[in-house]
Amino acid sequence: MISSYFKKPLEQFILSGLGNVPIVSFYAKTRGWPFVIAWIHRISGMLMLLYIGIHIYTLSFLAIPDAYDAKMKLFGYFPFSFLEWLLALPVIFHALNGGRLILYEIFGIRNDESMIRWVLGLSATYFLLLGLLMVMGDQTVSPIFFWLIIFIVGILPGYLVTSKIWNIAGSFAWKLQRITGAYLFVMIPAHLLFMHLQPAVGHEAGIVIARMQNGFIKFIDLTLVIGVLYHAGYGLTAIIRDYLRSRLLQTGLVFLVFLIMAVLGWIGIKLTLSI
Amino acid sequence: MSNENSHSQVYKLTLKIKRYDPEEKRSWVQAYNLEAGRILRFVDLFRQINDEQDPTLAWNSSCEHGQCGTCSVKVNGKPLLACELLVENAVQYFQTRTFTIEPLNVAPAVRDLVVDLAAAYERIDRVQPYIIQPGSPPSEQDAYPIMPQSLDHYVNATRCINCFCCASACISSHNSFLGPNAMLATIVRVMDPREQEKAKRLKILYSEQGVYRCHSSRACSFVCPKEIDVAHFIALAKEGRILNKS
Numbered sequence: 132m133i134s135s136y137f138k139k140p141l142e143q144f145i146l147s148g149l150g151n152v153p154i155v156s157f158y159a160k161t162r163g164w165p166f167v168i169a170w171i172h173r174i175s176g177m178l179m180l181l182y183i184g185i186h187i188y189t190l191s192f193l194a195i196p197d198a199y200d201a202k203m204k205l206f207g208y209f210p211f212s213f214l215e216w217l218l219a220l221p222v223i224f225h226a227l228n229g230g231r232l233i234l235y236e237i238f239g240i241r242n243d244e245s246m247i248r249w250v251l252g253l254s255a256t257y258f259l260l261l262g263l264l265m266v267m268g269d270q271t272v273s274p275i276f277f278w279l280i281i282f283i284v285g286i287l288p289g290y291l292v293t294s295k296i297w298n299i300a301g302s303f304a305w306k307l308q309r310i311t312g313a314y315l316f317v318m319i320p321a322h323l324l325f326m327h328l329q330p331a332v333g334h335e336a337g338i339v340i341a342r343m344q345n346g347f348i349k350f351i352d353l354t355l356v357i358g359v360l361y362h363a364g365y366g367l368t369a370i371i372r373d374y375l376r377s378r379l380l381q382t383g384l385v386f387l388v389f390l391i392m393a394v395l396g397w398i399g400i401k402l403t404l405s406i
Numbered sequence: 407m408s409n410e411n412s413h414s415q416v417y418k419l420t421l422k423i424k425r426y427d428p429e430e431k432r433s434w435v436q437a438y439n440l441e442a443g444r445i446l447r448f449v450d451l452f453r454q455i456n457d458e459q460d461p462t463l464a465w466n467s468s469c470e471h472g473q474c475g476t477c478s479v480k481v482n483g484k485p486l487l488a489c490e491l492l493v494e495n496a497v498q499y500f501q502t503r504t505f506t507i508e509p510l511n512v513a514p515a516v517r518d519l520v521v522d523l524a525a526a527y528e529r530i531d532r533v534q535p536y537i538i539q540p541g542s543p544p545s546e547q548d549a550y551p552i553m554p555q556s557l558d559h560y561v562n563a564t565r566c567i568n569c570f571c572c573a574s575a576c577i578s579s580h581n582s583f584l585g586p587n588a589m590l591a592t593i594v595r596v597m598d599p600r601e602q603e604k605a606k607r608l609k610i611l612y613s614e615q616g617v618y619r620c621h622s623s624r625a626c627s628f629v630c631p632k633e634i635d636v637a638h639f640i641a642l643a644k645e646g647r648i649l650n651k652s
Contacts, residue, residue, distance in 0.1 A: 160500070161484035162575050163628030169577050169621055232622050236641045243624070299646035301612040372582045373619070381582075 142248075165243060168250075172228050173370060175221035180363045182218060184391075187356075187399050193343075193406060196336035203334040216262050219323055223257040224250070226320050229312045230288075237295050237309065257320060261327055270328040274342050277325055278351050285317035308365040311358040318355060343406045356399035364392040415444045417493055417503055421451060423463065424508040426515045435506075436460075444494035448507075449477055452488065452519075464518040472631060475569025479519050480508040485571035487631045510574040512585070526570055529584045533610055535591040538603040550600045560597035563639050565632045566590050572626035572636050583619035584610075586626035586636045593639050596648045604649065617643045 150156045158167050192199040205211055227250040234240040264270060292313040296306050326333040333339065342348055367388050375381045421438045438455050446454075452465045467477040470489040477488040482500045497503055509519045513526035543550045566587055573585035592611055595601045611617055617640050626636035642648050 157483055161482070161629075162577075162623070162625040165622075165624040166575075166577060166628065169623035236622055236644045239641070239645060239647070241638060296644075296646070299612075299644075300608055301644075301646075302614075302618045305618040369619075369621070373578045374581065376581050 164247070168228060168247065172225060172232075173366070175225040175228075176363065176366050178221045179225060180367065183359060183363065184395060187395050187402075191398055191402055193336055193340060193402065196340065199336040199339075200334075203336075206334060207330060212265065215327070216258075216265055219258050219261045220254070222323055223254045223320050226316045227253055230316045233288075233292060233309060233313055233316075237292060261324060264324065265327045268327075268329050272325075272328060274325075274348060275345065277321075278348060281317060281321040281325075282351060285314050285321070288316060289314035304365060308362060311362040314354070315358050315362060318351075319359070322355065340406055343403065349403055349406075352403045353400060356396060356403065360392045360396045360399070364388050415494075416441050417444060417497060419451070419493065420504040421455070422504065422506045423455075423519065424506070425463070425518045426509075428515075428517055436463075442493050444492070446493050448479070448481065448488035448491045448493075448496070451493070464516075464520050466520045466523075473567060475567040475631075476523070478510050478569045478571050478574070480510060480574065481505050485510055485574040485629050487569060487571070490631055510570050512570045512573045512580055526573075527568070529573075529580070529588045530568060530591055532584065533588045533592040533607070535595075537595060537598065537601045538606065540600050541602045552599060556599055560594050560639070562634050563590050563594040563597070563636075565634055566594075566636075567632060569631060571629045571631060575625035575629040577621055577623035577625060578619045582615055584615045586620070586640065589617055589620070589640050589643065590634070590636055593643050593648055596643075608649075611643055620644075 146159075149159070155167055158170070189199075189202060192202055206215060231243075231246040231250050234246060235243060240246065289310055293306075293310050296309060299306075331338050332342075343352065368385050371381055371384045371388070375384065418439070418441055421440065422435050423438065424433065425436050426433050438459055440451065440454055440459070442451055442454065447470075449465075449467050449470055452463065452467075455463050465477070465479070465488070467489060468474040470477065472487055472490045475487065478485060479488050480486075481488075481491060481496065482502070482505055496505060507519065509515045509521045510526075513522040516522050541550065568587050568591075570585075570587060572587055572590075573580055576583065576586055589611065592607050596604055596607050596611070601607070620637075620640045622637055622641060624637040626640075627634070627638070630636055639648075
């Protein structure tokens, strides 16, 4: 049965609601819940890639601080701030579910039902926490202190994954995708949290520029730009290879993805280094 | 339905079967209404259609005991063995008495529910599903003994019957992935201590069409009629743990 995968009353209640969504119900019944979650992982990844393009484009306006401030003013209004909050859903789900996949594939954790519960529970917690911080909008923290701690925490899963898979005879590109995933698993949710401590952190050009002028923050931003674009590019390429039959079309689209990532990377790196 | 709680319970069913005529290269869905007992299997329903309504309906089966994998079809989208699906289980699982039956999408259809198994097996043949280079038995023994502790690690994977249900359900489709069952066929031989040709197998396993095309959606394990946790074995290969067990 569709609900047999999860047994607890709250889960049964949620699943009975999801069971009324035809496409979800169909795939849960014919392929299982992890398959549905795999598709949500892909969709959330694609949504984030779309956002990254917009994000890098918006940040490029930092070269003209007044233009940046004018654009960011929009994000202070309700519909946009609400959308920014909603963005946390694909971000945290993708990060935690990616963590679950790494545990399953690389660390031999097979208690997948339990891991899925943790993914969903922690995603909801993070989402509400971020909403609370956005409503409060008056938190401050030293950027160096915050990012130093987060960087150390982010490097740890990256190192653990690297040491586990480095010597396996296999695809270097795949290994790099998992390593960047382990690093971003910590860094991206932390980035979103940091940017919403108070509106000025991300919305005022003067504050953003002052932060980005610090060498350590530049380093962090560069690792984020490179890590995110590589990870997203690999993910998109995997989807293209999965579903396109024509080798010519596959090669063409993979090259296009590489080109888009290279352009976004060039804009992002240039911006980070020039400020 | 009559006689709700008895062995003679009869279900009124509608089977919407995807048909394909290779001569005219035409596909269509044909509905058959039939009455069937609760413990009849779907292969019995196909036979009933042949006997009572339409002798031209083509479908595949061989052992009809869940051992050969030739009767695989998709019922309401789920890949399964038609010889193992009882009417009452299908009604209970899908909560309907109308079933859409399609051939698996792992190879072109030859006619109706029959797919080109030779084309499907081409992927399996590429991983050489046999011991390529057997090791010599220890001295003074005719047989190569496998310790139970060693066998335990992969014995479940040896139950694969190549029914292709996993390949049909896989999120990676089967354009550039050799498929879960092909991966399983080579993983089981890497884990088999009798096999000496590991390098060639690992090359296929870790190739562009190998385990890295798997995204751990675990649909393979979900649909496997033999209840093999296929995703577990593929994850073992990604983790590099298959060689250590041999």
